[in-house]
Amino acid sequence: MTLRRLQTDILILGSGGAGLFAALHAHQADPALSITVAVKGLLGKSGCTRMVQGGYNVALAEGDSVERHFMDTIEGSKWLSNQELAWTLVTGAVERIHELENELGCFFDRNPDGTVHQKAFAGQTFDRTVHKGDLTGIEIINRLAEQVWSRGIGRLEEHRAIELVRTADGTSLAGVLMIDMRTGDFVFVQAKAVLLATGGGPTMYKYHTPSGDKSCDGLAMALRAGLALRDMEMVQFHPTGLLAGPGTRMTGTVLEEGLRGAGGQLLNGAKERFMQRYDPRAERATRDIVSRSIYSEMRAGRTSPNGGVYIQMHHLGPDNVRRMFKGMVERCADCGFDLAGGLVEVVPTAHYMMGGVVFDADCTTQLPGLFAAGEDTGGVHGANRLGGNGVANSTVFGGIAGESMAAWVGGHPRHREPDMAAIGRSIAEHEVPFSLPAGDVEAIREALYECMWDDVGILRTADGLRRAATRLGELDAQLSRTGVADSGRAFNLSWHDWLNLRSLVSVSRVIAEAAIAREDSRGAHFREDHPETGDLEQSTYTVARWRDGAVSIGREPVNFTRVRPGQSLIADDASA
Numbered sequence: 376m377t378l379r380r381l382q383t384d385i386l387i388l389g390s391g392g393a394g395l396f397a398a399l400h401a402h403q404a405d406p407a408l409s410i411t412v413a414v415k416g417l418l419g420k421s422g423c424t425r426m427v428q429g430g431y432n433v434a435l436a437e438g439d440s441v442e443r444h445f446m447d448t449i450e451g452s453k454w455l456s457n458q459e460l461a462w463t464l465v466t467g468a469v470e471r472i473h474e475l476e477n478e479l480g481c482f483f484d485r486n487p488d489g490t491v492h493q494k495a496f497a498g499q500t501f502d503r504t505v506h507k508g509d510l511t512g513i514e515i516i517n518r519l520a521e522q523v524w525s526r527g528i529g530r531l532e533e534h535r536a537i538e539l540v541r542t543a544d545g546t547s548l549a550g551v552l553m554i555d556m557r558t559g560d561f562v563f564v565q566a567k568a569v570l571l572a573t574g575g576g577p578t579m580y581k582y583h584t585p586s587g588d589k590s591c592d593g594l595a596m597a598l599r600a601g602l603a604l605r606d607m608e609m610v611q612f613h614p615t616g617l618l619a620g621p622g623t624r625m626t627g628t629v630l631e632e633g634l635r636g637a638g639g640q641l642l643n644g645a646k647e648r649f650m651q652r653y654d655p656r657a658e659r660a661t662r663d664i665v666s667r668s669i670y671s672e673m674r675a676g677r678t679s680p681n682g683g684v685y686i687q688m689h690h691l692g693p694d695n696v697r698r699m700f701k702g703m704v705e706r707c708a709d710c711g712f713d714l715a716g717g718l719v720e721v722v723p724t725a726h727y728m729m730g731g732v733v734f735d736a737d738c739t740t741q742l743p744g745l746f747a748a749g750e751d752t753g754g755v756h757g758a759n760r761l762g763g764n765g766v767a768n769s770t771v772f773g774g775i776a777g778e779s780m781a782a783w784v785g786g787h788p789r790h791r792e793p794d795m796a797a798i799g800r801s802i803a804e805h806e807v808p809f810s811l812p813a814g815d816v817e818a819i820r821e822a823l824y825e826c827m828w829d830d831v832g833i834l835r836t837a838d839g840l841r842r843a844a845t846r847l848g849e850l851d852a853q854l855s856r857t858g859v860a861d862s863g864r865a866f867n868l869s870w871h872d873w874l875n876l877r878s879l880v881s882v883s884r885v886i887a888e889a890a891i892a893r894e895d896s897r898g899a900h901f902r903e904d905h906p907e908t909g910d911l912e913q914s915t916y917t918v919a920r921w922r923d924g925a926v927s928i929g930r931e932p933v934n935f936t937r938v939r940p941g942q943s944l945i946a947d948d949a950s951a
Contacts, residue, residue: 377560378561378562378563378798378802379555379560379561379562379563380562380563380564380565381411381531381562381563381564381565382409382564382565382566382790383409383410383411383529383564383565383566384408384409384410384566384567384568384784385398385401385408385409385410385411385566385567385568385569385570385780385781385784386411386413386550386551386564386566386568386569386570387410387411387412387413387569387570387572388413388536388551388569388570388571388572388573388593389412389413389414389422389570389571389572389573389574389593389749389751390412390414390416390418390419390421390422390520391422391423391424391425391516391572391574391749391750391769392422392424392515392516392519392749392766392769392770392773393424393570393572393574393748393749393750393751393769393770393772393773393776394412394414394422394570394572394748394749394773395412395516395519395520395522395523395773396471396519396769396770396773396774396776396777397570397572397746397748397773397774397776397777397780398410398412398523398526398528398777399519399522399523399526399774399777400773400774400775400776400777400778400781401777401778401780401781402526402528402777403777404777404778404781404782405781405784405785408781408784409529410528410529411528411529411530411531411564411566412523412528412529412530412531413530413531413534413536413551413553413564414530414531414532414533414534415533415534415535415536415556415573415588415592416532416533416588417532417533418520418523418524418530418532419516419517419519419520421586421588422516422574423512423574423575423576423585423589423750424512424515424516424766424769425512425513425516426512426584426585426586426629427511427512427515427765427766428509428510428511428512428629428631428633428702428703429496429504429506429509429511429631429632429633429762429763430494430496430504430505430506430507430511430633430763430766431468431472431475431504431505431506431511431515431763431766431767431770432444432468432496432499432503432504432505432761432762432763432764432767433468433469433471433472433493433503433505433767434465434468434469434501434503435469435472435491435493435503435505436490436493436501436502436503438501439501439503440945441465441466441469442944442945443500443501443945444465444468444501444503445461445462445465445937445938445944446500446938446943446944446945447498447499447500447501447761448461448464448465448756448761448764449461449757449938451498451499451661451756451757451759451760451761451898452756452757452758452759452898453757453758453759453897453898453908453911454757454911454914454933454935454940455606455609455757455758455897455898455914455916455933456754456755456756456757456933457754457755457757457933457934458934458935458936458937458938459736459936459937460736460754460755461755462937463736463771463772463775464755464764464767464768464771464772467767467771467772467774467775468767468770468771471767471770471771471774472491472505474774475515475518475770476491479518479519479522480518480521481507481514481515481518482507482514483505483506483507483511483514484505484506484507484508491505492505492506493505493506494506494633494636494637495633495636495637495659496632496633496636496761496762496763497632497635497636497656497658497659497660497661497662497665497761497762498659498660498661498662498759498761498762499761499763503763504633504636504762504763506633508699508700508701508702509631509633509700509701509702509703510702511766512766515766515770531553531562531564533555533556533557534553534554534555534556534562535553535554535556535592535871535874536551536552536553536573536592536593536596537552537553537554537592537596537801537805537874538551538552538596538599538797538798538801539551539569539571539596539597539599539600539742539745540552540563540793540794540797540798540801541600541742541793541794541797542791542792542793542794543792543793543794543795543796545794546743547742547743547744547791548566548569548742548743548744548745548791549565549744549790549791549792549793549794550563550564550565550566550569550790550793551563551564551566551569552798552801552802554805556865556866556871557865557866558864558865559863559864559865559866559867559870560864561802561805563793563798565790565791565793566744566790567744567783567784567787567788567789567790567791568744568745568746568780568783568784568787569744569745569746570738570746570747570748570776570777570780571593571596571597571732571740571745571746571747571748571751572593572747572748572749572751572769572773572776573592573593573751574589574593574749574750574751575589575591575593575594575727575728575731575750575751576589576590576591576728576750577591577610577725577726577727577728578590578591578725578875578879579591579725579823579824579827579879579880579882579883579886580610580724580725580824580827580828580832581824581825581827581828582616582618582626582627582722582723582724582725582828583627583724583725583726584613584616584627584628584629584724584725584726584727587624587875588875590874590875590876590878590879591728591878591879591881591882592874592875592878593732593751594728594731594732594751594878594882594885595877595878595881595882597732597747597751598881598882598885598919598920598921599921600742600745601742601920601921602732602733602740602741602742602745602920603732603733603741603918603919603920604730604731604732604733604753604885604918604919604920605730605731605733605753605754605916605917605918605919605931606729606730606731606753606754606756606757606758606889606916606917607728607730607731607753607882607885607886607889607917607919608730608886608889608890608892608893608899608900608917609728609729609730609756609757609758609759609897609898609899609900610725610727610728610729610730610831610886610899611662611663611725611726611727611728611729611759611760611899612662612663612666612723612724612725612726612832612833612899613629613632613662613666613723613724613726613727614635614641614662614665614666614668614669614721614723615629615630615631615634615635615641615686615721615723615724616628616629616630616721616722616723616724616726617629617630617706617707617710617712617719617720617721618679618681618682618683618720618721618722619681619710619711619712619720620681623710625706625709625710626722627722627724627725628706628724629724629726630686630703630706630707630714630719630721631700631703631762632662632762632763633699633700634686634688634700634703635658635659635665635686636659637688637691637699637700638658638688638690638691639658639686639687639688639691640658640686640687640688640690641658641665641668641669641684641685641686641721642684642685642686642687642718643672643677643678643684643685644672644676644677644678644679644684644685645677646685646718647677649668649672649677649684650665650668652668653667653668653671654668661759661761661898662726662759662760662762662899663758663759663898663899663901666723666833667833667834667901669683669684669721669722669723670723670832670833670834671834672684673722674834679718679720680720681720681722682722683720683721683722684720684721684722685718685719685720685721686714686718686719686721687717687718687719688700688714688715689715689716689717693715693716694715696714696715696716697715700714707719723833725832727750727760727765728750729753729755729756729757729758729759729760729898729899730753730886730889731747731750731751731752731753731754732747732751732752732753733753733754733918734746734747734748734752734753734754736775737775737779738772738775738776738779738780739779744783744787744791746776746779746780746783747776748769748772748773748775748776749768749769749772749773750765750768750769752772754916755768755772756768757897757898757916758897758898758899758900759897759898759899805874807855807858808857808858808859808870808873809858809859809861809870810858811856811857811858811859812857812858813857813858813859813860813869814856814857814858815857816854816857816859816869816872816873816876817872819850819853819854819857819876820872820876822846822850823847823850823876823879823880823883826843826846826847826850826883827843827883827886829843830842830843830846830887831843831883831886831887831890833901834901834903835890835900835901835902835903836902836903836904837891837894837902837904840887840890840891841891843887844884844887844888844891847880847883847884847887848884850880851880851881851884854873854876854877854880857873859872859873884926885919885926888919888926888928889917889919889928890902891928892917892928892930893917895907895908895909896908897909911940911941912939912940913932914932914933914940915930915931915932915933916930916931916933917929917930918930918931
């Protein structure tokens with residue numbers, strides 16, 4: 376097959392908040408650079424940032440501080456965060472929110488006195504979540520996309536990244552192998568600097584928030600390139616995903632944290648409130664606690680008709696609910712539910728991956744020429760991401776990545792030649808399904824859903840995790856024997872479903888092995904056979920690599936660079 380070749384100074388994989396901010400900041404640093412954004416879908420229409428409902432955490436209001444935001448983030452992480460990354464997040468968010476408003480044109484909700492309105496979100500000691508109703512992500516992405524288009528930044532839409540290609544000597548990155556989904560052709564994009572910002576997307580679970588095109592491609596590519604991933608056992612489940620039944624993709628769609636922050640109540644199948652039994656904060660406990668509590672009610676059989684629980688808002692006044700949560704009221708109405716005046720069925724839904732590529736605060740990685748930002752990275756959130764910290768993470772580090780890449784290109788002005796043999800091997804691997812008898816890819820996907828939900832989900836045990844590890848190996852082997860019909864390569868959805876599953880199974884195996892290795896409970900990772908949290912002072916994080924076709928898990932100590940367990944950056948604060 377003919378290989379098409381392109382060149383650019385900077386290649387950005389992904390068009391969410393991280394990717395678009397990187398493009399803008401790189402362009403601002405050096406307008407002469409050629410910058411190309413590659414996206415699996417359409418720029419401005421895909422990615423997880425667009426789906427953000429809740430808002431953006433930032434210390435702006437009187438009485439709040441970056442120190443308080445930092446402590447909430449560290450304590451929410453169960454002391455597993457890289458503290459320098461967390462500090463960069465909370466301090467950078469202040470600058471970035473002003474940039475979003477004053478330079479990019481975002482309109483966030485205001486108080487009567489003209490100040491930015493900040494609402495309550497679970498797990499935080501201050502109301503610091505900036506928002507645009509419940510459609511914050513759409514506002515941010517629309518403004519970012521407009522700015523990218525206006526600057527003439529290059530776009531490769533409907534181009535799927537499939538391999539990080541090193542130089543022949545293996546010492547640095549030369550570019551990225553892609554598939555032009557519109558034609559089915561392979562394309563090698565040679566770049567001086569590459570940003571991995573494809574997002575996580577835990578769509579290997581039965582109930583999940585992201586769209587189906589989110590398949591952990593970036594993490595799978597990083598693994599194949601020999602990069603280390605940390606905290607991969609930490610998969611966040613949002614407690615309230617819409618449960619509309621099996622016949623609609625709306626199942627799994629998030630009903631945002633602000634519902635519970637505003638006073639929304641969770642009821643079991645008997646229409647009884649239950650959160651007080653699990654945590655004194657009730658519905659405003661952190662996501663991990665609320666998700667486990669709901670799952671416990673489900674496992675006990677106290678479920679709604681579709682197997683979940685209910686959320687109710689009508690006690691807050693139906694008109695008030697319609698005003699505050701217009702988007703979600705309409706979304707629920709589309710599925711026949713009355714959020715303002717009735718009960719809506721919900722279920723915990725796989726929402727966010729705290730784990731990802733090991734990176735530094737300047738967004739560099741272990742592979743020279745490769746940068747990373749957003750949900751492809753690990754270390755910012757530790758064991759649990761606070762709601763509202765996700766889009767802050769993407770935009771803060773996306774901007775930093777853009778500046779870092781521009782500086783890198785300035786010091787490394789020549790394109791590096793790729794390992795052509797590696798490109799050939801990768802093309803052959805990605806064409807394998809066309810040489811095999813067509814099989815039932817969908818059945819493998821359903822088996823993956825059940826395996827991850829049952830055994831690598833909200834509540835975990837050693838037996839279940841080992842069973843999952845064995846099953847995932849079987850599904851990997853089954854997929855390698857399953858082909859797709861070669862009915863043309865252009866927009867061959869069966870082929871891309873196969874490729875999606877390849878990435879998801881690979882990353883799922885890492886999640887399972889990391890979960891086996893962590894024999895204590897932290898945040899999103901809860902081991903029923905090890906329910907206690909280990910010694911915080913001796914905290915370690917998991918580090919995963921692919922070695923000789925198998926997952927290798929190591930442990931590294933957490934460096935408490937700014938604050939230790941039992942201490943606080945807030946004066947007179949005795950929190951631990």
